[in-house]
Amino acid sequence: MTLHLHCFGESGNAYKAALTLTLCGIDWEPVFVDFFHGATRTPEFRALNVMGEVPVLVGDDVKLTQSGTIQLWAAERTGRLLGPSRAEALRWLLFDNHKVSSQAGALRFHMNFLAPEKRSPQVMDWLSGRLRAALQSMEAQLGQTPWLAGEEVTIGDIACCGYLYYPEPFGFDRAEWPAIDAWLDRISALPGWRHPYDMMPGRPSDRATIS
Amino acid sequence: MTLHLHCFGESGNAYKAALTLTLCGIDWEPVFVDFFHGATRTPEFRALNVMGEVPVLVGDDVKLTQSGTIQLWAAERTGRLLGPSRAEALRWLLFDNHKVSSQAGALRFHMNFLAPEKRSPQVMDWLSGRLRAALQSMEAQLGQTPWLAGEEVTIGDIACCGYLYYPEPFGFDRAEWPAIDAWLDRISALPGWRHPYDMMPGRPSDRATIS
Numbered sequence: 001m002t003l004h005l006h007c008f009g010e011s012g013n014a015y016k017a018a019l020t021l022t023l024c025g026i027d028w029e030p031v032f033v034d035f036f037h038g039a040t041r042t043p044e045f046r047a048l049n050v051m052g053e054v055p056v057l058v059g060d061d062v063k064l065t066q067s068g069t070i071q072l073w074a075a076e077r078t079g080r081l082l083g084p085s086r087a088e089a090l091r092w093l094l095f096d097n098h099k100v101s102s103q104a105g106a107l108r109f110h111m112n113f114l115a116p117e118k119r120s121p122q123v124m125d126w127l128s129g130r131l132r133a134a135l136q137s138m139e140a141q142l143g144q145t146p147w148l149a150g151e152e153v154t155i156g157d158i159a160c161c162g163y164l165y166y167p168e169p170f171g172f173d174r175a176e177w178p179a180i181d182a183w184l185d186r187i188s189a190l191p192g193w194r195h196p197y198d199m200m201p202g203r204p205s206d207r208a209t210i211s
Numbered sequence: 212m213t214l215h216l217h218c219f220g221e222s223g224n225a226y227k228a229a230l231t232l233t234l235c236g237i238d239w240e241p242v243f244v245d246f247f248h249g250a251t252r253t254p255e256f257r258a259l260n261v262m263g264e265v266p267v268l269v270g271d272d273v274k275l276t277q278s279g280t281i282q283l284w285a286a287e288r289t290g291r292l293l294g295p296s297r298a299e300a301l302r303w304l305l306f307d308n309h310k311v312s313s314q315a316g317a318l319r320f321h322m323n324f325l326a327p328e329k330r331s332p333q334v335m336d337w338l339s340g341r342l343r344a345a346l347q348s349m350e351a352q353l354g355q356t357p358w359l360a361g362e363e364v365t366i367g368d369i370a371c372c373g374y375l376y377y378p379e380p381f382g383f384d385r386a387e388w389p390a391i392d393a394w395l396d397r398i399s400a401l402p403g404w405r406h407p408y409d410m411m412p413g414r415p416s417d418r419a420t421i422s
Contacts (some may be wrong), residue, residue, distance in 0.1 A: 012307075046351070050348055050351050050352050051306055051310075051348045052348065064298055064302070065302055066301070066302045066305040066306060066309075067304060067305075068301065068305040069298050069301050069302045072301065073298065087275055087280050088282065090277070090279065090280050090283065091275070091276055091277045091280045092278060094278075094279040094305075094308055095262055095277060097305055098308040098312070098313055099262075099307045099313075100278075100311065101309070102309055102310075102313045106341075118335075120333045120337065122331045122333035122334055123331075123334055123337045126331065126334045128341070130317075137261055137262045137263060140261050141261050163420055192299040207228040
């Protein structure tokens with residue numbers, strides 16, 4: 001059985017699934033979704049996922065959407081990345097979805113991929129403030145423990161880092177956040193780690209901004 | 212053992228936990244968190260939850276934060292609200308955290324609880340557009356199945372409805388969304404259902420806007 005992950009390089013949400021699968025030792029192949037040319041808005045894609053989002057993982061006996069669902073599936077299937085308490089791992093995965101990636105993904109999109117005339121300084125300021133508040137919680141935790149859920153790396157870490165390796169500016173400067181910076185180094189030192197643009201097809205240099 | 216849920220009435224995130232516990236038949240008592248007077252920003256609260264958020268569920272042998280963690284714990288403990296596929300239930304729970312409550316909660320806060328001079332029309336427009344996109348996905352699914360994950364009510368439904376019973380305006384009018392409207396009626400007809408303001412202490416009429 002080949003597992004196919006519908007994804008594109010710019011998606012931090014897809015990256016969380018891709019990196020989790022890889023770190024769990026599960027083989028997968030990417031299926032490129034041309035998000036920037038409307039692929040997630042087609043009836044065909046909506047039939048695959050009514051939410052109109054990547055990632056979607058498809059295999060002979062499985063179809064999963066939402067990065068967190070795929071992350072938990074991979075972790076439970078292999079017994080990896082769960083740590084001693086699944087609840088602690090899930091807590092950080094959910095915090096990511098609600099407070100970290102929600103803001104970081106939207107802010108990065110706004111600052112880099114949206115046509116300049118459609119950008120709103122007020123929206124960017126607001127998202128930036130919300131993102132900083134979330135990063136402060138992560139920085140506080142990582143000042144106490146090496147990984148978000150404690151002494152072991154979990155799917156919570158792989159969720160929260162989803163947008164933090166991207167080079168496009170979104171107001172996140174690792175130098176400002178020493179505990180997060182060291183933690184990102186620990187994650188990228190894990191065997192099998194790769195950068196999102198080296199793991200999934202599609203990157204900004206392939207195209208122009210959205211009009 | 213008495214389970215204490217740290218919460219306040221205006222929090223749709225706390226409501227998801229409160230309603231799930233109740234529908235699962237688990238006894239709990241509320242501990243009022245005076246969010247609007249800074250209670251979640253105190254060192255004492257941060258020691259309880261570094262994220263500075265409700266809900267927090269505390270019992271003799273358990274401390275859980277993030278509504279989704281509490282929802283999954285309650286569902287797995289009792290075998291209720293999981294439906295035939297935990298992955299399908301979780302998928303909607305995660306969609307809520309990422310796309311529904313993130314926008315609905317922030318927009319409702321902005322439109323009702325933030326001091327008028329701090330409100331930004333641009334931010335409200337942006338959040339409103341994002342919320343409508345998420346509601347469209349829910350409406351599409353609920354046009355096909357009675358519950359988000361299919362034929363049975365799950366924690367995914369109890370997550371996605373978290374902010375949708377509140378009376379304060381945030382651009383959500385049930386009459387515009389017939390499938391969501393009928394689904395909210397199905398949820399509120401479940402034995403044990405109560406409105407957030409009847410389930411948790413604290414409501415807007417108790418105080419003035421934030422300054």
